[in-house]
């Protein structure tokens with residue numbers, strides 16, 4: 038088991054990573070002074086796999102609990118479900134001190150986080166992430182959000198959890214497609230900040246795809262450590278935290294133009310190659326390093342090419358992205374594997390050229 042602290046003065050918290058760690062939840066709650074009630078939010082699939090066991094465990098430990106289900110899917114990360122959860126929590130008698138436990142992937146984590154941030158102006162949030170993406174990314178750092186109409190992740194709050202318990206044995210039931218989707222973010226951490234992690238992923242990519250426990254624990258912990266250090270420097274995403282968006286400038290635009298038929302991890306993978314190509318063409322990154330990035334993305338089972346999508350629409354989507362700053366498109370560019378720069382001065386012509394090459 039590995040313990041990583043996120044140091045944010047009054048909002049500091051621990052992230053525990055290991056196989057079987059969900060069984061320690063009652064100890065964790067007790068050590069945080071939470072002994073009476075708890076609300077568990079999950080979806081039907083995760084409830085069947087882990088929710089019922091978790092609930093029984095908490096009841097045996099003497100807590101009064103309720104399990105609230107949200108249907109599975111991004112479309113349920115909504116204000117409507119937020120309102121439904123408020124009603125159910127109020128009926129249950131949830132108070133300011135009642136913890137709400139997010140058990141699931143990033144959808145459940147983001148939605149439950151937003152509910153925790155706003156119910157009674159904030160109640161304790163516990164993150165129990167069960168996808169690779171949620172364990173290395175969405176459960177950490179306090180970004181909570183719901184979608185509203187065309188506004189994806191634009192209604193939300195910064196709200197840190199009290200603890201994150203990443204039980205890597207839950208990844209065993211994840212489909213290979215979801216593991217591969219999460220691997221895009223895993224590779225991202227190596228490129229933005231940890232060359233040794235990148236090498237570790239290269240050396241163990243087949244084991245990671247099969248979620249071998251030892252290497253998965255090590256890699257998840259290294260990713261979490263990178264994210265924790267970035268969040269500590271810039272909790273509210275006012276500058277340095279933007280580096281976590283490496284691959285997301287092009288990636289998110291590709292996802293949007295595909296009407297979200299392209300998965301997030303696939304978009305990020307294409308975007309990481311695209312940002313690498315821009316970095317090489319402006320003289321930051323060597324051809325050798327770019328090839329290493331491209332090769333790892335391929336062996337991870339992720340795409341490196343834009344499927345049949347309109348390049349001008351992708352440009353438009355980038356111009357409308359919430360990550361743009363004062364009208365300029367922001368790129369995170371690798372200078373090396375393990376080091377990135379934030380650049381707002383990349384010419385439209387170069388971006389279009391790279392998008393065209395990504396489409397060939």
Ligand code: NAD
Pocket residue numbers: 080082083086109110111114141142143144145147167168169170171174175176177178179180181182190207208209210211212215218
């Ligand atoms: P998800 O939550 O939809 O989970 C993917 C699928 O895996 C779902 O069908 C889910 O039911 C299933 N699942 C979850 N755990 C499982 C398990 N252990 N075994 C079997 N199946 C399991 O998707 P995701 O990729 O985890 O998260 C994507 C969401 O995260 C998006 O809404 C995105 O906006 C958000 N996100 C947030 C942040 C942040 O910083 N807050 C960062 C990245 C992504």
Ligand code: GLY
Pocket residue numbers: 174175177178180274278281282
């Ligand atoms: N997932 C990007 C961030 O947390 O800032």
